[in-house]
Amino acid sequence: MKSILSKEDCNLLKRCFKYMFPYKFRVIVTFVCIVFGLILQVVQPLILGKVIALLFAREFHEMSLMLIYLFVTELVLTVFSFFQSYLFSSLSENIIYDLKKDMFQKITTLPVKVYDHMKIGEMISRLQNDTATVASILTNQFISTIIDILRVVIICVIVFRISIPLSLVILLSFPITFFIFTITGKKIRKKSESLARLNDIYFSNLQQSIAGIREIKSLGIKGQRTIQFLNLALSLKEKNININVTSTVARSLSQISSFISNIGVMALAGYLIYKGDLNIEYFIAFSSYTGQLSGSLMNITQISSTVQNALTSLVRIFSLLDEFGYKRERFGNVLKEEIEGEIHFCNVSFGYQENIRILDDLSFSIAKNSTTAIVGSSGGGKSTIFNLLLHFYEADKGRIEIDGININKFTEETLRKHIAVVHQAPYLFNATFTENMLISSDKATVEEMIEICKKIKIHDYISSLPVGYNTVIEENGVNLSGGQKQRIAIARAMLKNSKIILFDEATSSLDNETQQMVRELLELAADDHTVVIIAHRLSSIINADEILIIDSGKLVGRGSHRQLLNDNFTYQKLYDNELECRGLIG
Numbered sequence: 001m002k003s004i005l006s007k008e009d010c011n012l013l014k015r016c017f018k019y020m021f022p023y024k025f026r027v028i029v030t031f032v033c034i035v036f037g038l039i040l041q042v043v044q045p046l047i048l049g050k051v052i053a054l055l056f057a058r059e060f061h062e063m064s065l066m067l068i069y070l071f072v073t074e075l076v077l078t079v080f081s082f083f084q085s086y087l088f089s090s091l092s093e094n095i096i097y098d099l100k101k102d103m104f105q106k107i108t109t110l111p112v113k114v115y116d117h118m119k120i121g122e123m124i125s126r127l128q129n130d131t132a133t134v135a136s137i138l139t140n141q142f143i144s145t146i147i148d149i150l151r152v153v154i155i156c157v158i159v160f161r162i163s164i165p166l167s168l169v170i171l172l173s174f175p176i177t178f179f180i181f182t183i184t185g186k187k188i189r190k191k192s193e194s195l196a197r198l199n200d201i202y203f204s205n206l207q208q209s210i211a212g213i214r215e216i217k218s219l220g221i222k223g224q225r226t227i228q229f230l231n232l233a234l235s236l237k238e239k240n241i242n243i244n245v246t247s248t249v250a251r252s253l254s255q256i257s258s259f260i261s262n263i264g265v266m267a268l269a270g271y272l273i274y275k276g277d278l279n280i281e282y283f284i285a286f287s288s289y290t291g292q293l294s295g296s297l298m299n300i301t302q303i304s305s306t307v308q309n310a311l312t313s314l315v316r317i318f319s320l321l322d323e324f325g326y327k328r329e330r331f332g333n334v335l336k337e338e339i340e341g342e343i344h345f346c347n348v349s350f351g352y353q354e355n356i357r358i359l360d361d362l363s364f365s366i367a368k369n370s371t372t373a374i375v376g377s378s379g380g381g382k383s384t385i386f387n388l389l390l391h392f393y394e395a396d397k398g399r400i401e402i403d404g405i406n407i408n409k410f411t412e413e414t415l416r417k418h419i420a421v422v423h424q425a426p427y428l429f430n431a432t433f434t435e436n437m438l439i440s441s442d443k444a445t446v447e448e449m450i451e452i453c454k455k456i457k458i459h460d461y462i463s464s465l466p467v468g469y470n471t472v473i474e475e476n477g478v479n480l481s482g483g484q485k486q487r488i489a490i491a492r493a494m495l496k497n498s499k500i501i502l503f504d505e506a507t508s509s510l511d512n513e514t515q516q517m518v519r520e521l522l523e524l525a526a527d528d529h530t531v532v533i534i535a536h537r538l539s540s541i542i543n544a545d546e547i548l549i550i551d552s553g554k555l556v557g558r559g560s561h562r563q564l565l566n567d568n569f570t571y572q573k574l575y576d577n578e579l580e581c582r583g584l585i586g
């Protein structure tokens with residue numbers, strides 16, 4: 001096995017076995033059941049041999065006694081097998097649960113950057129398929145192999161005592177079968193790796209097709225997506241068949257080799273009986289052991305291909321647990337119950353990719369309890385400012401401070417507690433309106449929620465529904481309009497009662513009435529909150545205390561609406577564009 005497994009493979013396996021440690025007791029009980037079951041299985045052929053011998057000797061009384069023994073052993077064996085299967089499945093399910101728990105916890109702590117590259121379907125595939133493979137290998141395969149080794153040892157001791165030449169003939173097939181499975185094991189690993197990669201693509205494609213079904217329909221690309229899906233499903237089918245064929249070929253070859261050795265055993269046994277060196281009782285027992293032995297030997301020799309298969313899944317699981325080589329999200333240990341809400345960007349430069357700067361030496365301050373709007377051309381870096389403030393990404397240069405403290409020094413809880421955000425396309429959970437709005441606020445009451453809903457003019461709509469606030473919002477709010485979704489997200493942010501509120505105005509989903517309401521609401525919030533709003537319509541933010549103009553990652557102007565309209569060319573251009581769009585000039 002040493003030559004088959006590299007040092008990294010051994011480390012992976014060691015790490016994987018740690019998942020069995022918490023269930024030591026269960027594993028021990030399983031082994032006890034197995035050993036007892038095994039003893040009974042080994043004893044049975046001896047009793048059977050005795051029954052046949054007694055039958056030939058016409059000693060029916062003793063024979064019926066032996067038959068009762070045989071029946072009792074079978075009964076006890078059934079009970080042991082039941083416990084063994086139960087313990088196996090509970091062990092397997094527990095390991096799957098633990099792996100999923102670790103993976104999910106890791107998924108939620110992975111830096112947002114990872115999600116720029118990682119496809120959702122790929123994560124699901126790892127979480128679902130690979131954990132099941134590893135658990136099945138740890139329990140079924142690993143424990144079965146130990147049972148088989150024990151069985152082979154016990155049976156070998158017995159058969160060698162019955163007849164050494166016959167035993168040697170049986171064991172002849174072992175090295176051949178081992179060789180076959182070692183060769184195919186390596187092939188199967190390569191194929192499993194490629195199958196796992198294809199599974200990732202398949203799940204990702206499936207997830208995108210379902211999530212993007214509206215776009216798919218409206219773009220008229222249903223047929224194209226179906227062909228893509230079918231091609232992937234077809235490749236998966238072919239790869240699975242291919243792996244199965246490789247395993248079956250290996251199995252068949254080893255069956256042939258074991259069959260040849262069985263024929264050899266029969267021929268030799270016949271010769272030994274003829275010579276009087278073997279009696280019929282032992283021959284019967286021996287024949288039964290031969291079957292058990294060749295089955296177990298075949299399973300043992302397959303261990304290499306089983307392990308290779310497990311390694312593919314282990315690499316994928318642990319690479320996720322090890323964060324794909326990304327540094328984990330870094331937070332500090334400054335814990336603050338209350339903050340003032342003053343924000344400073346000091347010479348901040350940042351790019352999502354190396355050599356592509358999105359923010360360039362950006363510096364500005366936002367006073368506490370003020371309303372600040374960020375405007376600028378599309379792609380200028382406005383949302384990136386929020387991403388950095390939320391610590392989704394870390395600045396490459398410079399520092400971002402809240403109340404004069406570098407945000408990297410805050411604990412994650414502090415940062416999340418004091419900043420609420422309404423994204424352009426907020427995500428709503430498949431839960432009730434109440435649950436969606438109170439999800440992040442421990443203290444907010446249902447009365448407060450209703451109060452806010454009235455202010456943001458969503459209360460009447462929710463109340464008109466048959467079960468009102470208990471109505472379940474479908475996944476990502478498909479049963480709501482864009483404006484309604486943003487209003488729910490606004491309510492959620494307001495109820496969180498964070499000192500800093502970030503609002504990324506949707507380019508399209510707010511109607512005029514909602515815009516007016518948002519304006520009022522943000523003014524209201526700004527009395528004792530720091531509100532930063534990314535605005536796509538200047539009409540929403542003319543009353544902001546300060547407007548920052550961001551262009552190509554640089555600050556190209558700041559001031560009130562009046563000031564900027566008078567002396568900032570970029571702002572004048574943005575304003576003219578907006579009027580033009582609304583058909584007021586030109």
Ligand SMILES: Nc1ncnc2c1ncn2[C@@H]1O[C@H](COP(=O)(O)OP(=O)(O)OP(=O)(O)O)[C@@H](O)[C@H]1O
Nearest residue numbers: 116352353358376377378379380381382383384385
């Ligand atoms: N996760 C990401 N990975 C790589 N590039 C990104 C990522 N997010 C944004 N960008 C790029 O960064 C630049 C700035 O994007 P950002 O979303 O900050 O602009 P914006 O000013 O908010 O635009 P808009 O007004 O259209 O929302 C764009 O060129 C965009 O393509």
